Amino acid sequence: MGVKSLLMPKRKPELLSPEALRTHGDRLFLSHLSVDCVIFGFHEGQLKVLLLKWKDGPWCLPGGFIKHHESVDHAATRILKERTGLDEIYLKQFHAFGDPQRERGKRYKQGWIANRFVTIGYYALVEYSKVFPQPDLLSSECKWWDVATVPDLIYDHKQIMTTALETLRLSLNDHPVGYNLLPLKFTMPELQRLYETILGQPLDRRNFQKRMLALDILVKLKERKTGGAHKAPFLYRFDKKKYDRAMKQGLVGGW
Amino acid sequence: MGVKSLLMPKRKPELLSPEALRTHGDRLFLSHLSVDCVIFGFHEGQLKVLLLKWKDGPWCLPGGFIKHHESVDHAATRILKERTGLDEIYLKQFHAFGDPQRERGKRYKQGWIANRFVTIGYYALVEYSKVFPQPDLLSSECKWWDVATVPDLIYDHKQIMTTALETLRLSLNDHPVGYNLLPLKFTMPELQRLYETILGQPLDRRNFQKRMLALDILVKLKERKTGGAHKAPFLYRFDKKKYDRAMKQGLVGGW
DNA sequence: AATTCATTGTGTAGGATATACACAATAGTA
DNA sequence: TACTATTGTGTATATCCTACACAATGAATT
Structure with missing residues (x-):
């Protein structure tokens, strides 16, 4: 994929190859910024979270980057749609993670992607049964995990997930929950x-x-x-x- | 100021000239990212917020940029210290503002600083009497305003301030306030x-x-x-x- | 010195809300 | 038909929240 197509992507720009991302990420995306989504679902009486597995690598939260003329909220929505097929879902920004050490041990990345990233965390509430998990080009698997039994996650992703869950928990004090997580009836x-x-x-x-x-x-x-x-x-x-x-x-x- | 001194600043890197910031901001700072602080104080029965005035320009929130190897929290702390002389104060990240249109009408900026910025908002609670407001090189004034009577602010800074105040207000439901805003007795x-x-x-x-x-x-x-x-x-x-x-x-x- | 004024210190009764708790009905299963 | 796990339902108690009034005080005024 050439640089030209990166500058003016005709369609499916999200299907950018890993190689192009490494070499030309900054043509398409804001550097130093990423978005990570903690996608919650509920099934068989268990709270679930949707995780990706890198090819030959660890599990991580579904995430992505922000296009030059795209709002951060829109980037989060887009990433979510790519991973779950859903739009019109509940999505909330909860914290930005900006420790320069947060990606310690970044052995899996090269090029643009190896830069320092501040990531903006969003959590989503989605209806489990409507989701068909889809891995992206960087990952081999995409599946639901019980929040209680998530495996080790890359970088500070466990921390991001925990913060999301705490935020959700606190939000129960002043907001109802369920519409986005349960079926109609x-x-x-x-x-x-x-x-x-x-x-x-x-x-x-x-x-x-x-x-x-x-x-x-x-x-x-x-x-x-x-x-x-x-x-x-x-x-x-x-x-x-x-x-x-x-x-x-x-x-x-x-x- | 030459590029070399930007790469390895010996001291007071925060006193970077506006010109150097325009031309070489990315040598020192993460591009596309800024931090804005809503600094609250309390005096004579009124809630106050500390604002800066640009030379021949509008009022705005004190803000700054994130150094390449600095945490976002640290950047916020540093900016606060530059403006108020205080450290060890209460500082809380509350939201990231990422609309590409948020800096609409960016007529006051050129060069690096004219890029798109996603800003991370922090609010601070400080003891009014301990603060000696200090303008920076880009600004001519730095003073306290009553929150009820703040003037027009640049870009979306009014929005940022309002969100900060709302967050603070909500936080009263589950957290005490006062230690950082009132004198000892x-x-x-x-x-x-x-x-x-x-x-x-x-x-x-x-x-x-x-x-x-x-x-x-x-x-x-x-x-x-x-x-x-x-x-x-x-x-x-x-x-x-x-x-x-x-x-x-x-x-x-x-x- | 006495009076005035704005402000502080203090308690209670009534209503609303949260908590603890038990038993009968029922749908499937054995 | 009996069994079992689960659902549907109400009350009494404690706790918390709200509304509300009057006496004491310190300075300022006369």
């Missing part, structure tokens, strides 16, 4: 499991339900979820209008 | 005034005091503050140990 136990796995602690069933219903963002459906081995729980869905309002103006509490 | 009314001006709303005197004392981070002194025109209020100080603990593990509430 879900049961109260499923919603509770979601909160429990984000918080890392068990919650009282009755108090949880009372609190959730008090938020006034849920609609109880007439249907029940059958097929489970026990008493069939009712299905709920979110009232999108009310959910969005709660999301925007935050939940009670505080000053 | 202070009165309950002063502390209340601080909260009120951050929150932009009046608070009930008795409930405020009850709530503050319940945090168990204050020490009531035997002395009173005399000299005021009315009944002399008691002085308090923070219990640093307990304050730090509250700061670290957050205040109650939530899940």
Whole structure:
């Protein structure tokens, strides 16, 4: 791939070859800046995170670079779409990681990519079942991991993931969660499991339900979820209008 | 100033001339990245923010660039020290601003500095009386403004300031404030005034005091503050140990 | 010296919210 | 048909939040 096509990419510029990235990254992208995404999903009662594996290398967060005339938010959205196929998902910038030592042991990189990078972290909440993980040209695998059992990650990516999870955890204090992580219809136990796995602690069933219903963002459906081995729980869905309002103006509490 | 001295600055590299910055900024600094600081102080019952005025130009936030082997946090600390003379102050990264249009109308810049910059915002809490505002080589003035009456700011700096204030406001929900903004000894009314001006709303005197004392981070002194025109209020100080603990593990509430 | 004024110090009652906790109903399975 | 794990549901208690009023004080004024 020649330099010209890098300057004016016609299509699929994201499918830039590793070689071109090494030699001409700065033609397309802002140098010294990257974006890393912590993509959370929820499946079978477990909080999951989407990771990539480098060819013959370690696991890492899906990330990428910022084009010269692209907003950082847009870059994050683009990276997410490349990896999951999804757009219109919940994505939030949470921290910039700027320690010059953060990429210590950068043995896997050469050329432009070997420069120092400050990375801007985003976390995403996506519906597990809608995602079809796609590795990129630098990676051989892309798959979901339980947050509790993620393997060693490259550089400071574990730290980035932990910070994302902490941020998400804190955000539960003033914002609801679930719309982006659960299917359209879900049961109260499923919603509770979601909160429990984000918080890392068990919650009282009755108090949880009372609190959730008090938020006034849920609609109880007439249907029940059958097929489970026990008493069939009712299905709920979110009232999108009310959910969005709660999301925007935050939940009670505080000053 | 020659290029050589830019590559290996012996001392005061921050006193880089505007001309050298324009022509050789990338020798010293990471390109496309800047840091802007929203420096809050508190004086005479008003929340203040420290602003710079460019020579023949608009007001702006104190900011700067990141050296090649310097952490972003360190850059922020350094910029703060240059402007206020203080170190050991409370400084917190709150957001990265990455819209390519954010510096729209960049008529004041040429050369390296005219590139696109993603800026990382920090807010600082400093003790007003300890600060001696210092303009840099690019600016003619450096002074405190009431947050309520800041003038028009360059680019998106007003937006950055607003976001900083919102972040600070939200942080009151789970973290105490005051240690970095008030003198060692202070009165309950002063502390209340601080909260009120951050929150932009009046608070009930008795409930405020009850709530503050319940945090168990204050020490009531035997002395009173005399000299005021009315009944002399008691002085308090923070219990640093307990304050730090509250700061670290957050205040109650939530899940 | 007495009065005035703005401000400080202090407590309680009522309402709202959070917590702890138990038993009957049910859907599938054995 | 019985069993088992799970769901649905309410109340009593403690805790927290909110609203609210009056006496004491220190300086300034007369």
